[in-house]
Amino acid sequence: MVCYYYHMVASVGARFSMANPSALRAEHSMAPDLSSDHSVFRGGSSSSPIRRRDLVFVVNPRGADGRTGKEWKKLLPYLRSRLANDYSIFESLTSGPSHAIDITREAIREGADAVIAVGGDGTLHEVVNGFFWDGKPVANQKIEAVHSTALGLIPLGTGSDFARTLGWKNDPCEAIERIARGVRSRIDIGIISREGEASHYFINVADVHLSAKAGYYASRYKKFGNLCYVIGALQAFIGHHNQDLRIKVNGGEWQKYSQVTALCIGNAKYFGGGMKITPNADPHSGSFEVVILQDFKWYDFILKLHKLYNGTHLSLKNVTSRNVYTIEVDDISGGGSIFIQSDGEHLGFLPRKFSILPAAIEMIC
Numbered sequence: 001m002v003c004y005y006y007h008m009v010a011s012v013g014a015r016f017s018m019a020n021p022s023a024l025r026a027e028h029s030m031a032p033d034l035s036s037d038h039s040v041f042r043g044g045s046s047s048s049p050i051r052r053r054d055l056v057f058v059v060n061p062r063g064a065d066g067r068t069g070k071e072w073k074k075l076l077p078y079l080r081s082r083l084a085n086d087y088s089i090f091e092s093l094t095s096g097p098s099h100a101i102d103i104t105r106e107a108i109r110e111g112a113d114a115v116i117a118v119g120g121d122g123t124l125h126e127v128v129n130g131f132f133w134d135g136k137p138v139a140n141q142k143i144e145a146v147h148s149t150a151l152g153l154i155p156l157g158t159g160s161d162f163a164r165t166l167g168w169k170n171d172p173c174e175a176i177e178r179i180a181r182g183v184r185s186r187i188d189i190g191i192i193s194r195e196g197e198a199s200h201y202f203i204n205v206a207d208v209h210l211s212a213k214a215g216y217y218a219s220r221y222k223k224f225g226n227l228c229y230v231i232g233a234l235q236a237f238i239g240h241h242n243q244d245l246r247i248k249v250n251g252g253e254w255q256k257y258s259q260v261t262a263l264c265i266g267n268a269k270y271f272g273g274g275m276k277i278t279p280n281a282d283p284h285s286g287s288f289e290v291v292i293l294q295d296f297k298w299y300d301f302i303l304k305l306h307k308l309y310n311g312t313h314l315s316l317k318n319v320t321s322r323n324v325y326t327i328e329v330d331d332i333s334g335g336g337s338i339f340i341q342s343d344g345e346h347l348g349f350l351p352r353k354f355s356i357l358p359a360a361i362e363m364i365c
């Protein structure tokens, strides 16, 4: 049985809220529960709803090969002591892929002041997707709430690449200080669409072809930390063929790009555990940076890896960078086999349109 209820960790005027399961659409297949009752929201009485100034922490206990769950347990006493005077604190441990999306939607509808992703970029990505439903922002249903729900982050994943753009370290105590200050800033969100399919959202980097395959393989090697992304990329080169793609930028004409190795659409700068792939991207700019790598072989990747990490690859002759608001990407061969990744999550295959939603979400910065 699937239960959705919040587990109140600490509060002023101790009060629990039970989320309404009927308000959620069970659009994901739940992964098997973890062994403990931590795999669901845990809660108490269902009498009163979440109030304003409630913080909901969405924790992926399996992030960073299980390190996130362990770190979270160690962090809780400090988190309580630092935040419980001002906020009611709820925790929800995810039970499997996509669960964070439903938890977030429910928390926003219930009027949470902020939903804080605790984990890596995959968890952040799911929480961001929970801010939207049916192509629109999820609405807070509590008329007494004066704030919209903000997004927060305690970066505790393997790569935690989005946090790097904002200059944040993988330091949970620093993250708690940020949450305590509660300063909000509007950030852009990327939207990915395809005719006949529901829209998908990303906060960090969406990418196409080799890098997307690399991310897919990297997920098998998370126990090696950030090295998983280099191992994943090398594995992705096995049997890889650079492909001709066509792209349409800002609604203009279709243009052909030959022998594309990877095409990366950055709302932020980093992916792959610290590779500065779109070094000019800024989630406050209202636009993406698109970087296209052409005709790379596996040995180019090794020889130029240092340039990818420090963001100087834009000076290479087979690398292009453009500033865009929308970009449509299609596979000229029409094979439908070119991978797409969105914030490190496999999303399917081309064609897709990527558009910026300027200042779409308030984030605790």
Ligand SMILES: Nc1ncnc2c1ncn2[C@@H]1O[C@H](COP(=O)(O)OP(=O)(O)OP(=O)(O)O)[C@@H](O)[C@H]1O
Residues within 6 Å of the ligand: 031, 034, 060, 061, 062, 063, 064, 065, 068, 094, 095, 096, 097, 098, 099, 118, 119, 120, 121, 122, 123, 124, 126, 156, 157, 158, 159, 160, 161, 222, 344, 345
């Ligand atoms: N209980 C769970 N069991 C297994 N997988 C889960 C669970 N909860 C969430 N997930 C999945 O784990 C994926 C990866 O998690 P997350 O991004 O937090 O860690 P990471 O991959 O180590 O970090 P990064 O993405 O920054 O490299 C998420 O995309 C999510 O779908």
